[in-house]
Amino acid sequence: MKTRLALLLSLSLATAAQAADESVAEVWTARCKSCHGPDGRARTQMGKKEAIVDMSQPAWQKARADDDIRAVIAEGSSRNKKMKPYKEKLTPQQIDSLVAYIRAFKKG
Numbered sequence: 346m347k348t349r350l351a352l353l354l355s356l357s358l359a360t361a362a363q364a365a366d367e368s369v370a371e372v373w374t375a376r377c378k379s380c381h382g383p384d385g386r387a388r389t390q391m392g393k394k395e396a397i398v399d400m401s402q403p404a405w406q407k408a409r410a411d412d413d414i415r416a417v418i419a420e421g422s423s424r425n426k427k428m429k430p431y432k433e434k435l436t437p438q439q440i441d442s443l444v445a446y447i448r449a450f451k452k453g
């Protein structure tokens with residue numbers, strides 16, 4: 346009985362770990378790319394329609410602290426409702442990885 350419970354527990358833990366293990370590139374592709382593009386430049390239909398910022402611009406990168414980026418991903422944008430909050434969908438670690446991923450879009 347106890348072993349079965351332990352087995353069940355370890356199985357569900359494995360599934361949770363797998364979800365968190367999804368690489369940041371996979372998360373970006375699945376959840377962010379449709380609006381922000383593969384490179385963060387927002388050369389997408391939604392990007393044009395909503396005039397989404399080009400995240401590869403050094404000026405944008407400089408104007409935002411990591412905490413600002415983290416907050417927009419977690420809480421969504423107060424300026425544009427199309428940018429939804431992701432705190433229910435992503436772990437804090439995934440959000441941190443996304444911040445680093447976005448930093449890597451910087452040109453030059």
Ligand code: HEC
Nearest residue numbers: 376377380395397398414417418422424425427428431443
């Ligand atoms: C349905 C389209 C859409 C999706 C999907 C989307 N975004 Fe956005 N995002 C937007 C829009 C629109 C803005 C512009 C909001 C603004 O001006 O504050 C934005 C802005 C941002 C900003 C910049 C805000 C600023 O301070 O300039 C960041 C960072 C961001 N999104 C990250 C993400 C991440 C990470 C994901 C995936 C987890 C994601 N977005 C998914 C539409 C989207």
